Amino acid sequence: MIKYIFRRLLYLIPVLILTSFLAYMLVYLSPSSPAQIILQARYAGEPTQEQIVEFNEEYGFDQSILVQYTTWLKNAMQGDLGKSLTDGSDVLEDFIYSFKASAKLYFSSQLLALIIALPIGVYSAFKANSIFDRISRTYSLVGISIPDFWLGMLLVYIFSIGLNLLPSFGYATPKNIILPMLALGLSSSFSLIRIVRTSVLEVLHLNYIRTARSKGLSENQIMMKHALRNAMIPIVTVMGIHLTHFIGGAVAVESMFAWPGLGNFFAKAAGSQDIPVIQGFVLLSAVFFIFANLIIDIICKQLDPRIDYQNEGGKNNG
Amino acid sequence: MKKEKLLEVEQLNIKFTTSIGDVNVSDDINFSLNKGETFCIVGESGCGKSVVALSLTRLLPENAIIKGSIKFEGFNISELEEKEFSEIRGRKIATIFEQPMSCINPVMRIGDQIAETYRANFNCSRKEAKQQALKKLEEVKLPANRYNSYPHELSGGMQQRVMIAIALACNPQLLIADEPTTSLDVTVQYQILELLQELKEKYNMTILMITHDMGVVHDMADRIGVMYAGNMMEIADRDEFFQRPLHPYAVELLNVVRDPCIYTIPGTVPNLMEWVPGCPFEPRCKRSTEACKINKPKNIVMGERIVRCLNVVPN
Numbered sequence: 001m002i003k004y005i006f007r008r009l010l011y012l013i014p015v016l017i018l019t020s021f022l023a024y025m026l027v028y029l030s031p032s033s034p035a036q037i038i039l040q041a042r043y044a045g046e047p048t049q050e051q052i053v054e055f056n057e058e059y060g061f062d063q064s065i066l067v068q069y070t071t072w073l074k075n076a077m078q079g080d081l082g083k084s085l086t087d088g089s090d091v092l093e094d095f096i097y098s099f100k101a102s103a104k105l106y107f108s109s110q111l112l113a114l115i116i117a118l119p120i121g122v123y124s125a126f127k128a129n130s131i132f133d134r135i136s137r138t139y140s141l142v143g144i145s146i147p148d149f150w151l152g153m154l155l156v157y158i159f160s161i162g163l164n165l166l167p168s169f170g171y172a173t174p175k176n177i178i179l180p181m182l183a184l185g186l187s188s189s190f191s192l193i194r195i196v197r198t199s200v201l202e203v204l205h206l207n208y209i210r211t212a213r214s215k216g217l218s219e220n221q222i223m224m225k226h227a228l229r230n231a232m233i234p235i236v237t238v239m240g241i242h243l244t245h246f247i248g249g250a251v252a253v254e255s256m257f258a259w260p261g262l263g264n265f266f267a268k269a270a271g272s273q274d275i276p277v278i279q280g281f282v283l284l285s286a287v288f289f290i291f292a293n294l295i296i297d298i299i300c301k302q303l304d305p306r307i308d309y310q311n312e313g314g315k316n317n318g
Numbered sequence: 319m320k321k322e323k324l325l326e327v328e329q330l331n332i333k334f335t336t337s338i339g340d341v342n343v344s345d346d347i348n349f350s351l352n353k354g355e356t357f358c359i360v361g362e363s364g365c366g367k368s369v370v371a372l373s374l375t376r377l378l379p380e381n382a383i384i385k386g387s388i389k390f391e392g393f394n395i396s397e398l399e400e401k402e403f404s405e406i407r408g409r410k411i412a413t414i415f416e417q418p419m420s421c422i423n424p425v426m427r428i429g430d431q432i433a434e435t436y437r438a439n440f441n442c443s444r445k446e447a448k449q450q451a452l453k454k455l456e457e458v459k460l461p462a463n464r465y466n467s468y469p470h471e472l473s474g475g476m477q478q479r480v481m482i483a484i485a486l487a488c489n490p491q492l493l494i495a496d497e498p499t500t501s502l503d504v505t506v507q508y509q510i511l512e513l514l515q516e517l518k519e520k521y522n523m524t525i526l527m528i529t530h531d532m533g534v535v536h537d538m539a540d541r542i543g544v545m546y547a548g549n550m551m552e553i554a555d556r557d558e559f560f561q562r563p564l565h566p567y568a569v570e571l572l573n574v575v576r577d578p579c580i581y582t583i584p585g586t587v588p589n590l591m592e593w594v595p596g597c598p599f600e601p602r603c604k605r606s607t608e609a610c611k612i613n614k615p616k617n618i619v620m621g622e623r624i625v626r627c628l629n630v631v632p633n
Contacts, residue, residue: 207420210377215435215484216408225434226423233425304425305468 001301008294015290016283020076023282024069035061037273038085059085072279081280086272091280094265099288101171102261105180105254106246110239112185113192121196122228128201136193143190149252152183169258180257184250188242195238199231206230233304240296247285321352323392324492324524325374330386332366332373332548341590343369345548347386348617348624351492356518356525358535360571361545364587367528370545371494374526375407376400390492409439412485416497418477422469428480429455429465435487454483457520458513475506479513486517493518495527499534511538532575536560541622544568547588547598553624564625566605597628605629 035055039047047055056062060071075082081091124133159179160168170176203209204227212222251263258264262281269277301307332344343366351357359367373384388396395406415421423431432451436442442450452462458479469477478498485493495514499507511534518525527538535542535556542559544552544567552565563569570583585602588594597603600610607629615628 207415207417208423211413211415211421211481211484212423214375214377214408214413215438216404216406216488217434217438218404221438226426229425230423306424306470 019286082276098265109185113188116189117192124197125200140190140193148187199234325351326389355540358539366548411492412490413494416500418481458483
């Protein structure tokens with residue numbers, strides 16, 4: 001296992017070189033130059049040729065791309081990802097700040113989704129085609145069809161405008177997290193209910209559940225010890241795939257509640273062509289996803305002893 | 319001397335309700351098991367033998383409707399509440415299935431699966447349960463260090479040994495073995511049968527074995543029941559059965575075994591969704607008469623033997 005983790009971490013090096021290179025190059029594919037955009041915003045008008053040259057010299061845009069890339073990479077490895085072109089703040093600090101905000105929102109909403117979806121999904125599967133199951137299926141189908149930001153607006157309408165209980169946007173107080181968390185958590189729970197129901201239902205029809213019954217176990221024991229553990233394997237995998245929501249999926253909700261998360265920050269930087277911010281965020285997100293995937297794989301391995309990371313594809317078995 | 323009966327099944331009718339109609343898989347089946355004997359139910363695939371076996375411990379899916387009386391140790395267990403019934407299941411009547419790979423939990427250590435059975439039925443500590451599991455591992459001739467193995471780390475034969483250890487964890491009086499050797503290769507089959515025989519003698523167990531393999535029947539059975547299309551066609555002692563089968567279907571079955579390369583029974587198994595007024599074997603039967611098409615044969619009892627046929631094969 002340790003050997004496997006070490007090997008996975010070694011993969012990090014080529015992946016990071018490739019992502020950083022792509023992140024760096026992609027920005028240069030955009031039609032307008034950074035100097036043009038930034039100076040246009042700064043002076044509220046078409047910049048002169050001298051201003052552009054001066055700007056390019058100041059930020060090193062006058063050198064060849066490869067030189068720029070290697071300088072940037074060298075700095076990045078020392079933890080210096082440059083400064084934002086729009087407000088001059090440190091990219092790494094910005095990332096850490098918005099990462100924390102994203103993590104708070106993401107993990108609390110996913111936890112909420114699990115707390116809602118596990119019992120409902122399991123009970124639905126256990127009493128398949130009962131009235132409870134029908135209601136929960138309709139409920140989740142309706143829920144899946146509702147976009148998360150619309151749910152957010154509904155929540156704001158009820159809790160902020162109607163009942164005047166919770167703030168409709170902001171980040172400062174602990175109360176602020178409740179509405180965006182509800183919006184994201186509820187909308188993830190709808191699809192999670194379906195996934196939980198399907199995977200539990202699939203397991204319940206397998207032969208080893210019949211064996212568990214023949215051993216004289218109670219329905220509770222069968223559920224907890226045999227069905228749920230096996231059903232968790234696909235559920236964890238799906239939740240791992242949903243991890244991409246950490247950045248992309250929450251953009252609408254984050255900007256709606258003015259939550260300073262990664263998605264929000266990234267969208268803003270992309271809009272204003274803030275090249276150092278985009279590059280830094282892409283690189284750090286890649287690092288994050290590699291680690292997150294590693295953790296998911298380790299959890300899956302703990303749940304399912306049949307997964308063999310040592311001989312991939314069982315090539316040593318035949 | 320009259321033999322003591324462990325299990326008596328009377329008028330067992332099993333029906334599955336499906337979206338395209340009802341399926342009758344057991345039609346007025348009667349049989350009984352004497353204490354300490356091995357009773358084999360034999361028949362073609364789809365004749366309902368596994369369903370009959372699983373119905374005894376209520377392991378059938380929810381769309382099965384079971385009618386009839388099942389007496390265990392003289393006590394009618396077919397009307398017990400689910401809670402009382404689970405006291406018997408696993409503890410007094412245990413089951414082993416075919417395809418052991420799919421029948422043991424893939425993500426649980428095999429030792430824990432054996433210990434779990436013991437703990438579920440007897441109030442005991444984890445340590446005692448583990449002791450019992452280790453003892454059972456030894457009885458099925460698996461080394462103690464396999465306690466922590468996962469099912470996928472074992473061969474098919476070893477998995478079936480685990481299955482047997484799970485079933486025998488509580489020393490049940492009755493073991494239902496549903497095609498225990500079907501998915502195994504021939505040498506392993508022999509070892510598993512030998513193991514079952516050995517454990518049966520050690521614990522004075524009664525075995526109800528479901529199989530379609532006449533070789534297994536010949537090696538293991540004390541008595542035999544032949545099933546066809548949900549009907550118990552003949553019940554007889556092993557020796558009598560092999561010497562002189564009475565039901566035309568049994569005769570055909572034995573002919574197939576004696577000459578497996580050339581001899582086949584013409585026709586196919588009937589569709590159990592279609593109700594037939596007469597004998598279900600009539601379309602394939604060499605001795606069929608007009609009466610067989612109209613009248614359902616009744617059980618003819620001849621001492622220990624029971625035959626369900628209008629034209630029993632003469633001497």
